[in-house]
Amino acid sequence: MNLNYIPSVLVDTEGLTEEEWLNYRRLGIGGSDAAAIMGQSPFCTKRDLYYDKCGIQPVLEEAESNWVAKEVGHRLEDLVAEIFSRKTGLKVYPIRKMFRHPLYPFMVADVDFFIELPGGATGILECKTTNYNCQDKWANDTVPVNYEYQGRHYMAVMNLDVVYFACLYGNNENEFIIRKMERDLETEQGLIEEEENFWLENVQKKVEPPYTEKPDLVLESIRRFCGPAEEDADEVALSSAHAGAIERYLELKEKKSAVDAESKKLEVEMKAAYTGIVEDMGISCKAALKTGNGNYIVTYNPVYRTGIDKKNLERLKLNHTDIYEDYVTVTESRRFSVKKGAA
Template identity: 30%
Template sequence: MLWWAFLCLEENAMGMSEKVIQKQRPALRLVSTKGLSRDEWLRVRKQGIGSSDAAAAVGMNPYQSQLELWMVKTGRDNGLPKPDSDDPASPVYWGHILEPIVAEQYSQQTGRKVRRVNAVLQHPDPEKHWMLANLDYSVVADDDVQILECKTAGEFGSRLWNEGVPDYIQCQVQHQLAVTGKQAADVCVLLCGQELKIYRIERNEELIEALYVLERQFWGFVETDTPPPVDGTDSAERALRHLYPVDRGEILDFSQSKELSDAFDELLAIRKEMEALRSTESHLKQRIESQMGEASKATFPSGSVSWKRSKDSVGLNVKQLLKDQPELLEQYPLTKPGSRRFLIQA
């Protein structure tokens, strides 16, 4: 599946050259991470594309777009929301806490010894100096596998593992193999806190070459300070709103741009189609509701629907409170920054 995804992506990249595979020198230790603060570590990561950046750099990360990653690499990410590794409600927090436990269980189940790699590694080829990697663990003295990548996945994230290692994780691991010159990695994942699975990923030279071409294209956007194209994801939308938070009142005439004019016409057509679909959806839902009456649930050969009343809740009537005590607004003001709205007129 990953290979076909790369074939599609490669159509937008420069052609891959066929070359003889030569034995690669060991990765360079760019900086030791022992005693390195998180802020310092993040600054080092901005010097290149790390293994956890690889999927986003080639447009295959379901959680981060190329545009959002570009903002991070160019220092424009101050306003972007970031996962808090100290927040117990964050998956990043539990991933950090559980990582050594996953590694220990891997060792117990496989009999392989592992050790931490306390360094940011760099590709030894000067032309690929921007390819960096952080490894969770290395596998000690084993001819079959040399790298261990530890993962955790909750109820939602575990669905991405139904067919094996998700594509974006495979990108991460192939990037690690590219930087280190190693031949294989094990991915050990703890699913929903109770099921441990181990997957072997072998080095694939064709995938690595495709990764290099596409990552180099992305790094060119960083070097030239040029935003990469948007991709329609929530991440790209979030990045755009932080990149261009205010408007300056200027009016642009795109009537001479066939590309943008076609995009606008297609947008209008899709909006009309969506309105028709929403109307049809409401009609079908109401037909079922009218027959359910006071029933809580209805079943069908292909599924079921529920129609239940939620519990009553108590809230604060702020409008009435300010009407009775208007001085509270002056005592406890709260300014909410405005946001740009995309409105269509036709």
Template identity: 30%
Template sequence: MKILKLTQGSPDWLAWRQLGIGGSDAPIIMGVSPYSTREKLLGQKLGLVPKDEAYAMRRGSRLEPSARGMYQIREGYSSAEPVCVIHPDFDWCRASLDGLVLGAMDQPSHVLEIKCWSWQKHDYVLNGIVPDEVYPQIQHQLFCCELDRCDLVSYNPSEKFLATGEEYACLTVKADATYQASMFAEECKFWEELNERLRARTVRSGWQAPITEDL
């Protein structure tokens, strides 16, 4: 994988995400996102539909540092910094990781994905269940990084869970080669359709679209 130094949330980071398929796009492409659709995502990548910053995303950004710190303390990892990565062979295949955990000799060991979910989904993780909507995101990240493990952390510091000491939950998710193959095929179709629409706009208006040809 190629590792980039981009500040998450910065204009450069937003532009970089726009020019590829990231982990948060994968559930939409695979049809399991409760928040968006494939057609809406195409519109956003084309710049025709504005992106919305949902309350859950703002809440996650605020709580993520605390969740990461708790993960490092409880699981015993000294480094789990957020990074941006690109697949070594497919430039459009990208991921903005909540954490890349380093192991022996400071080599990448596994991915950290942090969710600051509502109590219902937090309960799923407490009970060892990976919510359907996050599975494609995790598999996309693992494929992009060529790693075989992701630690999914759910953090909900509400009174309901603080009272019982259950505000933190961690599940290990392994790479699923069969699922990754079907997901990659769908992502290739999406990327090809996006580029076809970009070409059509270029022909009609003379606008120079950023097209990546590495399917």
């Protein structure tokens, strides 16, 4: 593997508009794209990435569900870098340029910050934010896999050997995670090969990559690019290639029905087991029992839900149309079903 190179500068990003920056990103594969190519992105499929690089817009232009989280992350980058610097004593600095790999020109990098390491070497700093409930994704000194591929992509482009990840998950400097990751040339080579194949065989040849990701991610991608359902659309004649999938679906549906029936039976038996306890508890929400086998704490807590039932929703629509239209939103979901008829 040739390591005798320095990255070239694709563009100075200082002063670029967001649209201009995105257009430059479409000239290659960036660090945040790497996980999708490796099938490890929690946000998009490889097909989504292909559409983006080819300039294909989704039919459903929806506001990003996580736009606030992205904006918070962007605005707090400088703060995260400052906390990292104070905790480690290392100097960090930005270079507002988008770099390109000289040997693999489809690989580009827009790095958050660089680090002055002891001995004069240079490292990379990636700044992240998350919420308190998601800190377990960093447990046991690990780095979320999508960030790992991003870091390895950057090390490859910049020809640097160390990347640090700094993640703020609270509102003080102690709720802060630091992870160090060193270059792994074998893993890097595998990543480069996958990126090269995607760029040359899919993007350049305009060949859609197949869906291989988790079903929910794939279904959302299909919905976004195909658009909303049309009940009057013509019936689609499926090819025989789908026969196996349909038979498998029906087989799994039958198994699920059996499991669901058993689950409902067990729920009834469980309720029968505790009705006498609830009777003795009365209005109390907590009870205790001490036995030779152990001590038990029993709770029977209320759960309150606020909502409007269907009948009152119709009344609201009829009598207060203005309020109904201001506050009621309609979202589309689709239910998949198969009925088997005679051959």
